[in-house]
Amino acid sequence: MNVVAEALRKSYGDTAALDGLYLAVRAGTVHGLLGPNGAGKSTTVRILATLARPDGGRAEVGGHDVVRDAARVRARIGLVGQHTAVDEVLTGRRNLVMFGRLAHLTRRAARRRADELLETFGLADAADRPAGTYSGGMRRRLDLAAGILLAPTVLFLDEPTTGLDPRARAEVWRAVRELADGGTTVLLTTQYLEEADRLADDISVIDHGRVIASGTPEGLKAELGGDRLDVVIADPGDLAAASAAVERVTGFRPEVDEDALRLSAPVADRVGALSGTLRALDDVHVTVADIAVRRPTLDEVFLRLTDRAQKTTPKEAVR
Amino acid sequence: MSAATLRWTVLDAWTMTVRELERRVRRPGALIAALAFPIMVVLMMGYLFGGQMDAPGGNYREFIMPGMFALTMAFGLEGTFTAIAADASRGITDRFRALPLSASAPVAGRCAADLVDAALGLAVMALCGLAIGWNWHDGAVRALAAFGLLLLLRASLVWAGVWLGLVARGPESVMVIQVLVWPVGFLSSAMVDPSTMPGWLGAIAEWNPLSATVTACRDLFGQPGWEAHSWPGRHALALALAWPLVITAVSLPMAVRRYRRLS
Ligand SMILES: Nc1ncnc2c1ncn2[C@@H]1O[C@H](COP(=O)(O)OP(=O)(O)O)[C@@H](O)[C@H]1O
Ligand SMILES: [Mg+2]
Numbered sequence: 001m002n003v004v005a006e007a008l009r010k011s012y013g014d015t016a017a018l019d020g021l022y023l024a025v026r027a028g029t030v031h032g033l034l035g036p037n038g039a040g041k042s043t044t045v046r047i048l049a050t051l052a053r054p055d056g057g058r059a060e061v062g063g064h065d066v067v068r069d070a071a072r073v074r075a076r077i078g079l080v081g082q083h084t085a086v087d088e089v090l091t092g093r094r095n096l097v098m099f100g101r102l103a104h105l106t107r108r109a110a111r112r113r114a115d116e117l118l119e120t121f122g123l124a125d126a127a128d129r130p131a132g133t134y135s136g137g138m139r140r141r142l143d144l145a146a147g148i149l150l151a152p153t154v155l156f157l158d159e160p161t162t163g164l165d166p167r168a169r170a171e172v173w174r175a176v177r178e179l180a181d182g183g184t185t186v187l188l189t190t191q192y193l194e195e196a197d198r199l200a201d202d203i204s205v206i207d208h209g210r211v212i213a214s215g216t217p218e219g220l221k222a223e224l225g226g227d228r229l230d231v232v233i234a235d236p237g238d239l240a241a242a243s244a245a246v247e248r249v250t251g252f253r254p255e256v257d258e259d260a261l262r263l264s265a266p267v268a269d270r271v272g273a274l275s276g277t278l279r280a281l282d283d284v285h286v287t288v289a290d291i292a293v294r295r296p297t298l299d300e301v302f303l304r305l306t307d308r309a310q311k312t313t314p315k316e317a318v319r
Numbered sequence: 320m321s322a323a324t325l326r327w328t329v330l331d332a333w334t335m336t337v338r339e340l341e342r343r344v345r346r347p348g349a350l351i352a353a354l355a356f357p358i359m360v361v362l363m364m365g366y367l368f369g370g371q372m373d374a375p376g377g378n379y380r381e382f383i384m385p386g387m388f389a390l391t392m393a394f395g396l397e398g399t400f401t402a403i404a405a406d407a408s409r410g411i412t413d414r415f416r417a418l419p420l421s422a423s424a425p426v427a428g429r430c431a432a433d434l435v436d437a438a439l440g441l442a443v444m445a446l447c448g449l450a451i452g453w454n455w456h457d458g459a460v461r462a463l464a465a466f467g468l469l470l471l472l473r474a475s476l477v478w479a480g481v482w483l484g485l486v487a488r489g490p491e492s493v494m495v496i497q498v499l500v501w502p503v504g505f506l507s508s509a510m511v512d513p514s515t516m517p518g519w520l521g522a523i524a525e526w527n528p529l530s531a532t533v534t535a536c537r538d539l540f541g542q543p544g545w546e547a548h549s550w551p552g553r554h555a556l557a558l559a560l561a562w563p564l565v566i567t568a569v570s571l572p573m574a575v576r577r578y579r580r581l582s
Contacts, residue, residue, distance in 0.1 A: 049417050071419060079417040085410035089342045101334045102420050104327060130345065146414065 002027040002062060002154055002185040003048060009056035010043050017043040019209035020057070025187055030180045032200030033189040036306065040209040041189035042082055045158045048187070049079045061154055078152035082159050084143045088132035092123050092142050095131055099146045117145040121175060137168025144175055148184070155179065157188040161195060173199060193299050207306050221295050228296050229267045229277060234287040236261060245280040249273060267293065328421040335428020340435065357391050357444045365451045375543040382543060384453040385536040386509030389529050391440055392473040393504045396480045399433050400496050403484025422579040430477040437473040441466055456541030465539035468559045472532045475563035478570035485577045509533050512545040525551045528566065531558035
């Protein structure tokens with residue numbers, strides 16, 4: 001394990017930002033920390049990156065305690081925070097050289113590393129322009145480059161694509177993928193399920209400062225989401241009858257998309273639900289255009305998880 | 320502190336200073352605007368208000384320059400504050416903190432860059448002053464000593480500015496700093512004779528660190544000043560040295576500790 005957190009607690013006034021958070025990141029993997037705004041993602045990253053001190057619990061990065069051995073941890077990590085942290089007046093190259101010097105590379109090594117990274121991140125052509133003239137995606141890539149100047153063993157990325165357009169997001173994804181393929185352990189926070197699904201080997205879903213589910217993207221979907229039944233009917237007039245029939249069979253009131261004439265409900269027994277629903281719809285003379293059982297999207301998993309967490313832990317934040 | 324640590328602290332501070340100077344060079348417009356401000360104030364004070372005011376020794380422009388120098392040093396605090404708060408709010412400070420570099424380096428680099436700014440500002444104002452009839456009368460050495468006192472005051476305010484910038488929520492709160500700095504600036508002997516103020520206000524103005532520097536500078540430049548009745552007025556030079564040292568002794572550890580402090 002390259003990153004371990006045990007029972008981390010952190011409060012800001014009355015707000016429990018972290019409320020007993022556990023985390024284990026395997027070396028060489030991308031771990032996604034998925035959660036809505038205010039879930040405690042940045043607080044987790046800041047504690048692991050030695051920028052904040054936990055009120056309780058402990059954490060290790062690369063085998064070193066983040067509080068007692070902060071200097072050793074700092075020598076092994078890279079941090080790309082929630083806000084792009086580059087000097088917008090300086091050029092891309094000067095930014096990297098400056099951060100390289102501050103990371104105690106020799107002048108020559110800092111220059112060489114800057115050139116190398118500008119090349120890797122596709123910024124060589126823009127290297128001598130002020131970072132303020134870069135597009136959002138370019139600035140974020142420069143930020144990433146600054147984060148891995150020292151070839152860290154563990155890289156923390158706090159919402160690296162929030163606020164980027166789809167093209168820039170794809171650029172950043174590619175860069176992260178390449179880093180991970182090169183052997184860097186990455187802890188990535190995100191509000192986007194698609195991002196976690198795409199990049200992460202393991203996912204921890206967090207809400208209200210604690211992990212509410214974890215596993216591989218596939219595992220999470222299979223284990224916690226259950227399957228879903230989608231039915232598309234032919235005639236808009238049949239929506240009410242079809243909804244009642246699906247509810248009778250699955251036990252859940254289906255979500256109805258009136259424009260697509262699609263009904264969708266969670267199911268436990270794949271085959272039984274399929275044949276049972278077909279029969280029930282036939283009984284009430286509803287014509288079926290399409291029917292299928294599928295894995296849930298992570299969005300559906302996530303909504304269900306946060307919903308469940310809210311129901312089972314009613315407001316115990318203040319302690 | 321080992322030799323290697325010390326060496327890196329100096330190098331880190333140097334890297335930070337270079338960054339700040341490079342920012343100036345890359346934005347000549349901002350630099351020119353920053354230098355134009357003191358020129359404008361000198362001209363405004365000298366020509367617009369000058370005719371209305373009675374000055375000791377009769378020459379208002381002669382009299383006003385040391386006050387203007389000192390006020391400019393005090394208002395420099397706003398620049399320090401804004402730069403530090405901007406870095407902190409954009410996460411650049413966090414990136415520095417996550418690097419294995421000494422906590423005093425960014426603070427020291429900031430101070431060096433701000434002193435270069437201040438020296439440039441003083442030079443421009445002095446040239447401007449010379450053009451409108453101000454001069455020093457007791458030799459270049461004493462004049463240089465006066466500029467040294469002014470820079471000493473500025474340096475001590477850098478630490479205070481760094482601390483405030485790290486405590487603040489963002490560069491927008493510079494308004495709050497202005498609300499603090501302007502009264503402190505004008506509640507001094509820079510522009511007005513403290514003996515004409517209500518008693519308690521006059522006492523505050525007499526003890527104001529700015530007053531000590533202004534009074535000592537007037538003396539070193541050989542220029543007329545208010546008649547000194549009080550203890551602080553008669554010991555201006557000692558106070559002009561002591562105040563910045565006291566301010567530094569208090570605010571430098573606060574700034575470095577705040578920089579290092581984990582939230
Ligand atoms: N410096 C701070 N001061 C006060 N409250 C904070 C601070 N940092 C975080 N919080 C609070 O802690 C909770 C978790 O915040 P954060 O870790 O930033 O969440 P996320 O990054 O997942 O959006 C939020 O309720 C937030 O308001
Ligand atoms: Mg966050």
